[in-house]
Amino acid sequence: MEQNSDIEAVLGVVGVICALQIACALKSSRWRRRRWWTRPWIQRRDEGAGCVHRLVNEELKMEDPESYKNYLRMDEQSFQKLKRVVESRIKKKSTNMRQSISVEKRLSVTLRFLATGETYQSLSFAYRITASTLSGIIPSTCRAIYDALKDDYLKVPNTTEEWSKVSRDFYDQWNFPNCLGAMDGKHIQFQVPRCYGSYFYNYKGFNSIVLLAVVDANYRFLFLDVGCNGRVSDGGVYNNSDLSSLVKNNSLNFPPPMNLPNTNIVSPFTLVADDAFPLHPHIMKPYSQRFATKERKVFNYCLSRARRVVKNAFGILANRFRVLLTKINLSVDKVQTITLAACALHNYLIQEHSSSYLSGIETEDTQNSTFKQGYSLKGLRAHIGNRCQNSAIEIRNKLCAYFNSIGAVPWQWECVNKFNF
Template identity: 40%
Template sequence: MDDDLVFLLDTNPILRCEVLNMRDGVHEINKNREQCGEFYNLYEKMRLYPTKFFEYTRMPISTFDYILSKISDKITKEDTNFRKSISPKEKLFITLRFLSTGTPFRALAYSFRMGKSTLASIVHETCRVLWTELVPIHMPIPTEQRLKAIAEDFEATWNFPHCIGAIDGKHCEIKKPPKSGSAHWSYKKRNTIVMPAVADAKRRFIAVEVGGRGKQSDGGTFVASKLYKLIEQNKYKVPMPKRLANSDVVVSFVLVGDEAYPLKHYLMRPYPERVLNNERKNFNIRLSTARQTIECAFGILTCKWRILLKPIETNRKNALSIIKAVCILHNVVMDLNVDVDLDIDHMLSNPPINENQNYQRNLGVNNNPSRRAKNVRIKFTNYFWEQFLRM
């Protein structure tokens, strides 16, 4: 042993104790993980009480088991001669606890009796696997038939025909990246990543794209997104224009967004307040009602996965994995369960307000819409007004 290190250990009893405890790579506190760790003390007992299991993991036992069956092979590690590997179910249990509470890695490490870096690597690995393994099943690239089905749901549920999704962006706060300056700042002077997303009529995510800079508006993020490029290049399977019900009017299938988004023939936004009349007010109401699905989807997401209610204390790459993981978990839970979470019930009874609306209204990304886009909006406006007059 180096003479300087020997001297340091001799003069610092606390450091000496730490080094002796860590000689085999495991701290003394963590050696009794199977007796005192949170997973070993709670997991099997909680499975006897479904309500408690739901409160802890934010999902029913059946959903946990389903997810585990899909990712188990990808997060299984071989035992070594020196230590027993951590089981896939413990890894998933730890990850769900982190995502549902946002508890810091250091605090969870003490609770589960393992090293902080070990626990962090488990969470990051599991988040990446959740996304890659579950996206093809629960957030696949939508086909034309799928988009037509979504449009039927919007018309039946939200009274807006030919709507293939509601679009908006969410700011997810992160730790400031090194040497980033103000590139990731949102308008509230926080370091954020923007997540543009599209939701269907049932508040499921059709598409998410994580990584926009917080300083960008929702409209600016959309124009820089892959979704925008796919639609502009006719590679997104948007159905061909079709006649509206009980009418001779043929109109495009569209996304609906707020004032931050550009007016396109495939993307409807509200009329500005300065030009409103009764017909346009009626259109804005119908559009706003349909657009609440994405606001509610974001509300459900943050109510259930509370890691999004605070800054994500990781580097940017791992933050992206965490955000994508909670999005795909949102879809899995929505697909498999009728959610009875009281926080979510309250949120659905009180839909969230778009807090970015006033800030983004005058950003200038919506200038000079095409004549084609204006004509599509006029067709919807006239159709909705005719329906209103018949009531």
């Protein structure tokens, strides 16, 4: 009898606990019940002048075109052309339940995000679109921008004629012959989930993925590789990229070796890069600073003039689309998409409105032998571990001899002495 009474007591306690749990669940479900289908202030997104979108399209566009261009990073003509290109990819159908967000507004809020790096919550109050909706709109629109522009504005040259034009531009503008592009890497900072640990932690002290790019003499991106974790060096990123195998196999149809200008010295066409990359018959990098002769310093200076084009391109890109200057609080795949979209827009705006997009870019003052945007190689840590071919060393020596003779520019000696190349 006592045993039965104990069992009944336990069952009674369990029953009370279950009843309390059910009551709590019902209470919490009542509290979670939505007060609105859509918040009233969001329903008024197309009413009045409280929405930034209306301010931009009804006031700035008509009264202050410069502010309009600063807000979206492009003028109205470029915006409308971009809208026509991506419209079919981002347009949504309206339903009986709700009106879809227009193509123009989707594109506008995405461009503003790329231009500033504002949080979704901040853009939510400005555009009267919920942050959860923006988290779907912005990445999908960035993907649409990249997919729509890549074939026309991010196409890698694949014929001898196209590469020859790139080479002529480098020689005309930067006095470096047989050059097919400047190559370098840029770290894109983002907030990494804890599950990744230190996988993306780089030598600069933050988490990042690497943007590897080849740039022509006019700051346009010719090749992009985005997504390698920041722990890998630029040379390692290159070795693991498609570009490495394409260059080794000559799948990009580089022009055959040609004489350096006004000489009988035959030299292949090359990419210029910094010391982090391997020396290769198709990749030229500076001589080591240790025991560098005066002639080698001249070569390093001439190489740096061509190589800094890619540094300038990264600077232009990040200052026009300042989301790349912030810590992006999104997943890795979305950071990749955002970076690719920004690069595609960079090339698009250079081709459509080069004079306005590249206005204010500072260059070398060769008459006074100074740099408005220059740098010295002194103090840079030498990169070791890349074995180079004898043929690559011979090619670099030929170029060194060329820059110290017939290929010399009048101001190079003063610059070499002043900036210690």
